[in-house]
Amino acid sequence: MWHDSGRGGLCVVTYCTREKSTAEGDMPAVERYLSGRIVEVHKIAEERDLPFFIVSGLFGLLDHNEGIPYYDHFMAAEEQNEVSNKVAARLIQEGFNGVVYYTKGKVPVQYIKVIEDACSMVDIALDVLSLD
Secondary structure, three states: OOOOOOOOOEEEEEEOOOOEOOOOOOEEHHHHEOOHHHHHHHHHHHHOOOOEEEEEOOOEEEEOOOEEOOOOOOOOHHHHHHHHHHHHHHHHHHOOOEEEEEEOOOOOHHHHHHHHHHHHHOOOEEEEEEOO
């Protein structure tokens, strides 16, 4: 699954983290979220020249460079469908045909469910890989 046909091909995705920079104003998502996993997955995406996105329980699917403010929100189970719809809409907007989703350690179940549901909704291939 590690081939890309340019825009509309594969994207690399991971989930956000509770630990965030509290700096004021908007900052790129990859800098806002303070996680070694996110840094590691970003590096993988860069090495393969693939777009990198982060699933947020508040914003949906964020391009890693997309500016976001500080927030404190953990996606509740009852929010899964809404977030899945946001993620699916963004996958369509970007024209992707495949997602490589990275996890590490204990993953909040609702984040796996969101990416599975979103990819299923728009009939996009999903490959879930663990960094462990």
